[in-house]
Amino acid sequence: MQIALAGNPNTGKSSLFNILTGSYEYVGNWTGVTIEKKVGLLKNKQGYLIDLPGIYSVNPLSKDEGVTANFLLHESFSSILNVVDASQLERNLNLTIQLLEFGKPMVIGLNMIDVAKQQGITIDVDKLGQLLGAPVTPVVARTGQGVDGLLGRMLGKEEREIFPFKIDYGQPVEEGIEALIRKLPEGLQANKRWLAIQLFEGNEVVMNYLGQSIEKSWLAELFQKTEQAAARETGIKLLPQVIRQRRSEVIAGILEQSVTRTKEQELTFSDRIDRIVTNTFLGIPIFMVFMYLTFQLTFDWLGTPLSDLLDGFIGGTLTDWLTSFLDMVNATSFVRALVLDGIVAGVGGVLVFTPQIFILFLIISFIEDSGYMARIATVMDKLMERIGLNGKAFIPLVIGFGCNVPGVMAARSIERPNERLLTILLTPLMSCSARLPVYILFGGAFFAGRQGIITFSLYMMSIVVALLVAKLFSSTILKQEGGSMFVVELPPYRVPQWQTLARSTWEKGKGFLKKAGTFIFGGSVLIWLLSYSGPGGFDVPMDDSFLAMIGGVIAPLFHPIGFGTWQAGASLITGFAAKEVVVSTMAIIYSVSEDGLGALLSGHFTALQAYSFMAFILLYIPCLATVGVIKKETGSARWTWFSMGYAFVLAYIISLIIYQGGKLVGLG
Amino acid sequence: MKLTEIHVGDKVRITDLETVNRLVRRRLIDLGIMEGTTIQIKKTLPFGGPYTIEACGQRIAIRKKEAEHIMVEAA
Numbered sequence: 105m106q107i108a109l110a111g112n113p114n115t116g117k118s119s120l121f122n123i124l125t126g127s128y129e130y131v132g133n134w135t136g137v138t139i140e141k142k143v144g145l146l147k148n149k150q151g152y153l154i155d156l157p158g159i160y161s162v163n164p165l166s167k168d169e170g171v172t173a174n175f176l177l178h179e180s181f182s183s184i185l186n187v188v189d190a191s192q193l194e195r196n197l198n199l200t201i202q203l204l205e206f207g208k209p210m211v212i213g214l215n216m217i218d219v220a221k222q223q224g225i226t227i228d229v230d231k232l233g234q235l236l237g238a239p240v241t242p243v244v245a246r247t248g249q250g251v252d253g254l255l256g257r258m259l260g261k262e263e264r265e266i267f268p269f270k271i272d273y274g275q276p277v278e279e280g281i282e283a284l285i286r287k288l289p290e291g292l293q294a295n296k297r298w299l300a301i302q303l304f305e306g307n308e309v310v311m312n313y314l315g316q317s318i319e320k321s322w323l324a325e326l327f328q329k330t331e332q333a334a335a336r337e338t339g340i341k342l343l344p345q346v347i348r349q350r351r352s353e354v355i356a357g358i359l360e361q362s363v364t365r366t367k368e369q370e371l372t373f374s375d376r377i378d379r380i381v382t383n384t385f386l387g388i389p390i391f392m393v394f395m396y397l398t399f400q401l402t403f404d405w406l407g408t409p410l411s412d413l414l415d416g417f418i419g420g421t422l423t424d425w426l427t428s429f430l431d432m433v434n435a436t437s438f439v440r441a442l443v444l445d446g447i448v449a450g451v452g453g454v455l456v457f458t459p460q461i462f463i464l465f466l467i468i469s470f471i472e473d474s475g476y477m478a479r480i481a482t483v484m485d486k487l488m489e490r491i492g493l494n495g496k497a498f499i500p501l502v503i504g505f506g507c508n509v510p511g512v513m514a515a516r517s518i519e520r521p522n523e524r525l526l527t528i529l530l531t532p533l534m535s536c537s538a539r540l541p542v543y544i545l546f547g548g549a550f551f552a553g554r555q556g557i558i559t560f561s562l563y564m565m566s567i568v569v570a571l572l573v574a575k576l577f578s579s580t581i582l583k584q585e586g587g588s589m590f591v592v593e594l595p596p597y598r599v600p601q602w603q604t605l606a607r608s609t610w611e612k613g614k615g616f617l618k619k620a621g622t623f624i625f626g627g628s629v630l631i632w633l634l635s636y637s638g639p640g641g642f643d644v645p646m647d648d649s650f651l652a653m654i655g656g657v658i659a660p661l662f663h664p665i666g667f668g669t670w671q672a673g674a675s676l677i678t679g680f681a682a683k684e685v686v687v688s689t690m691a692i693i694y695s696v697s698e699d700g701l702g703a704l705l706s707g708h709f710t711a712l713q714a715y716s717f718m719a720f721i722l723l724y725i726p727c728l729a730t731v732g733v734i735k736k737e738t739g740s741a742r743w744t745w746f747s748m749g750y751a752f753v754l755a756y757i758i759s760l761i762i763y764q765g766g767k768l769v770g771l772g
Numbered sequence: 773m774k775l776t777e778i779h780v781g782d783k784v785r786i787t788d789l790e791t792v793n794r795l796v797r798r799r800l801i802d803l804g805i806m807e808g809t810t811i812q813i814k815k816t817l818p819f820g821g822p823y824t825i826e827a828c829g830q831r832i833a834i835r836k837k838e839a840e841h842i843m844v845e846a847a
Binding site for chain 1: 790793795796798799800801802803804806807808814815816817818819820821822824828829830831832833834835838
């Protein structure tokens, strides 16, 4: 049994999905967070729940929103679970009616009844269900209240009559619907009346679907004839608006019979917060301060002390324990070197950054869940418009600070194709958490005590560079015809729940741990092997190893930007697999623990070279995983290559400016 | 008159959306904001930044240049 889960954005759909399936899921408060089709096994194991992206209408404006229309047309499922926000019934019911018109059995989960109650909205649930012809169950997805009853109804434990919901759209539209139904061939999976209504609403996915069996010119003519006839009758020029208007009247009628409002809305909690955080003058400074505090918390205040503890454990207790174990089993020197210099140095060197990365993801989850993300988009829109994007593009970029992969995916919620492509190209410039280990290592070694500000400067650099690149591309190769578009809903602020925050932090952060166990583990072994062996056999001096040879070939290229050593060259190559591997490579090359590495590096780099190196690592190439998702999202090999090539050229130029410029003013 | 000509907090009724950008109009209609809907401006941002409007109990941000195309009358 397959059940489709559909609803407006920010209705608690993802929370409900988690509760019903008992599985972990990414939960957020930002439109477009549920970007992939996710399927979960229901808790009682009697069916599967398919999570569709949050949409306002079956009629899509973006790629993300097209998922639902395509799903309804092409995939088989037995019923629909529609999540409805009780405090926003009027708007939510538009989607509900579109889904009811599709004609499949449907169950409605009325979420946020607690919020509605606070606003003085009382809903007669049974009456609402009667009027819609589908059972309505009140739930509070955040606490799980009412979910068991909903589950029972979804699985059809109650007998009920199904009668298709039907609105009379007025004679001209009804005639158009009839004409299309007569023309449609037999054996279509989708409901014919629904197809006709969607066509008249201007749904392009449906239009293309119909175009497979009916000539497009005939469809266009039918649309035009119906639109003209409806305009004569109603005085509304556009057909989609005629349909929406009629639906609104029906919704108003339903609400009148089932909803009572006891008090007028007053100044809400959200209003009060908005007065401050989107204040005319304070909006952007508050956001900056917020980001600054985020970095202070992640690095100086909380993350680094925790990281030091972990480092002490790995470098001390764990290493001692492993050494005595290796002694006990009489391990050969090869195995001993592999484990201690390869795996512990490589994987351990990266694992110690787990605290910082989880703290950063926790804060990003908080921004998403609280509703602040949409405000950031609004506050940033004017700036983003100047560079040819819109405020929504800021969200993938902010997520990109955590990890570029979900950042690139979050660009799907941007409606215009060129704006979306540009956002995808920019996201890898965002300093993701995997680059942190490099900053922490070099920052600690060369800029002790000023680590927070040095790291902050790199984050600022990534933003400024991204803005400049955006301006350049949007006015040359990626002009958006018809201009960009910006409409964003500002959901009410919510205090995120601990469970939700913990779950979504874990969801994001576990990728890092997984990488440590796979990519970094494998990479560490390979790098160690390359450094352990050379043309002269095994256990050669590091300078005669294969790794030194490979690094040496490309080293001259990096001489002008301050780090023409084979060690730097080798770590840049391995860093393509994942940026944090740069650190493990160095730990292996210099065969020291993370602790000793910092002190040792100060003998090999000057502060200026170190900063140039950090800037280069920041920009030089999207990591392998990001390249994969760019290919998937753009569907173009050309743009994927471009994303790698332009980043490299850009990084080289910036590092050149930093290093040569720095030397000129006497920093070197 | 244009939506941008009214004061923050005033309630007005939309009379015409015809010259609004096609995609923006679509999204507004999805949200239930169409001709005849009562709306008010909650807030504006400086330097020609977005307008936050409230309609049907929801808050939405749109660009000033789109707001200029929304024709309204006193409600």
